Amino acid sequence: MNFGFAPLFAEAVLQLTDHDLVSRSREGDPEAFRMLVERYQHRAYGIAMGVLRNPADAMDAAQDAFVKVYKNIQNFKGESAFYTWLYRIVVNVCIDHIRKHKKRRMVEYDDTWRRRDQAEFTPLTGNTRAMQPNIALENEELSLVLNEALSTLSENHRAIILLREVEGLSYEQIAEVMDCHIGTVMSRLHHARKRLQKALKPYLEASGQIDLAQRAGAGVRKRA
Amino acid sequence: MSQMNEHILNQYFDDQLSPAERDAFEATLREDAEADAATQATMNELTQIGALLRAQHQREVAAADFSGFMAQLEARLPAAPDPVAATPERVASPETPRLSLLGGLRRFLFPALLGAAVALLAVFVLDRRATPSPAPEASPEGPSEVTVKAVHNQGNQTVLISMPAEDGGATVIWMLDEEEDPSDPLKGEDPI
Numbered sequence: 001m002n003f004g005f006a007p008l009f010a011e012a013v014l015q016l017t018d019h020d021l022v023s024r025s026r027e028g029d030p031e032a033f034r035m036l037v038e039r040y041q042h043r044a045y046g047i048a049m050g051v052l053r054n055p056a057d058a059m060d061a062a063q064d065a066f067v068k069v070y071k072n073i074q075n076f077k078g079e080s081a082f083y084t085w086l087y088r089i090v091v092n093v094c095i096d097h098i099r100k101h102k103k104r105r106m107v108e109y110d111d112t113w114r115r116r117d118q119a120e121f122t123p124l125t126g127n128t129r130a131m132q133p134n135i136a137l138e139n140e141e142l143s144l145v146l147n148e149a150l151s152t153l154s155e156n157h158r159a160i161i162l163l164r165e166v167e168g169l170s171y172e173q174i175a176e177v178m179d180c181h182i183g184t185v186m187s188r189l190h191h192a193r194k195r196l197q198k199a200l201k202p203y204l205e206a207s208g209q210i211d212l213a214q215r216a217g218a219g220v221r222k223r224a
Numbered sequence: 225m226s227q228m229n230e231h232i233l234n235q236y237f238d239d240q241l242s243p244a245e246r247d248a249f250e251a252t253l254r255e256d257a258e259a260d261a262a263t264q265a266t267m268n269e270l271t272q273i274g275a276l277l278r279a280q281h282q283r284e285v286a287a288a289d290f291s292g293f294m295a296q297l298e299a300r301l302p303a304a305p306d307p308v309a310a311t312p313e314r315v316a317s318p319e320t321p322r323l324s325l326l327g328g329l330r331r332f333l334f335p336a337l338l339g340a341a342v343a344l345l346a347v348f349v350l351d352r353r354a355t356p357s358p359a360p361e362a363s364p365e366g367p368s369e370v371t372v373k374a375v376h377n378q379g380n381q382t383v384l385i386s387m388p389a390e391d392g393g394a395t396v397i398w399m400l401d402e403e404e405d406p407s408d409p410l411k412g413e414d415p416i
């Protein structure tokens with residue numbers, strides 16, 4: 001017999017805001033903390049993966065970040081959104097991780113790209129505009145070029161461009177996450193984009209026509 | 225395009241300009257066909273790069289296995305904080321060596337003081353007897369060599385024992401008491 005409790009419960013969970021879950025977690029409710037983790041584990045991992053470029057390290061970093069959230073949730077005053085606080089923790093964990101393992105990681109990158117440079121790729125005949133981006137990335141060459149371009153950026157530049165392009169954070173939110181001035185955010189974002197533009201130039205389609213009225217905010221991404 | 229204009233273009237692309245700044249930038253583009261074409265080309269590329277980054281991100285997250293994430297995390301979480309036990313001064317961890325000082329005092333200094341007191345008692349007994357007996361507990365005569373003036377229980381860990389000394393003073397000795405006897409007739413008496 002189904003009384004329909006499960007959908008009702010799921011709906012109730014969805015209606016709980018981050019603030020509700022944080023408040024309950026601070027009161028020691030383990031289920032509320034579990035819901036926070038389930039709500040943000042993919043994003044935490046995604047940011048860590050974007051910064052660290054290594055799945056195992058990214059999973060460790062996401063775990064470390066949530067342990068820090070658990071230990072410090074009493075200190076979270078709610079003056080900013082929970083996710084900006086979480087992202088800040090994730091980025092800090094990743095930067096600490098890179099500093100600790102910098103030498104080893106550099107060797108890994110060198111070996112990786114040397115091996116891949118020797119592999120044979122089918123040259124791209126189309127461009128990313130003609131294909132959907134996810135389909136375009138199925139071409140291993142483009143995916144590797146993108147990875148390589150990202151790996152040439154510093155961890156701070158990678159974090160900023162991901163927070164902007166993937167998470168859709170505003171400059172002010174990125175400055176809060178990265179604990180830096182908004183001018184630094186603009187400068188690093190510009191630098192990261194220039195670097196990616198240069199690396200991906202052969203794969204990007206020549207300019208099309210965009211009506212002037214539609215241009216402003218063309219790069220705006222809303223958080224899902 | 226100058227670096228300044230590129231910064232403005234980035235802000236324009238991300239909709240981070242104020243309405244006045246946006247209007248001024250668009251007015252410039254209307255007047256300068258070359259700048260307009262360059263802006264359009266750059267915005268096209270930035271749009272494609274953003275799409276590629278999001279597609280890459282989705283692929284990476286989709287490839288990850290989160291089935292054991294919560295279980296692994298819960299295994300790493302400390303126990304739910306106890307209002308008393310969570311007091312920082314009570315937590316001894318490698319990260320907080322400063323806080324372990326009190327624990328060290330309790331653990332080492334107090335037993336050392338107690339041991340010193342027992343040793344003092346042994347010296348006192350040996351001195352009184354003027355014989356080479358190795359330790360008080362080994363003496364067959366036992367308590368007959370020590371005159372106890374008074375014994376006062378100070379709690380479940382300490383007892384005061386007062387004895388007349390040769391110079392007429394009193395010696396106070398601290399001893400462990402395994403269990404406090406509530407019916408101790410000496411409890412509450414001032415031995416001195």
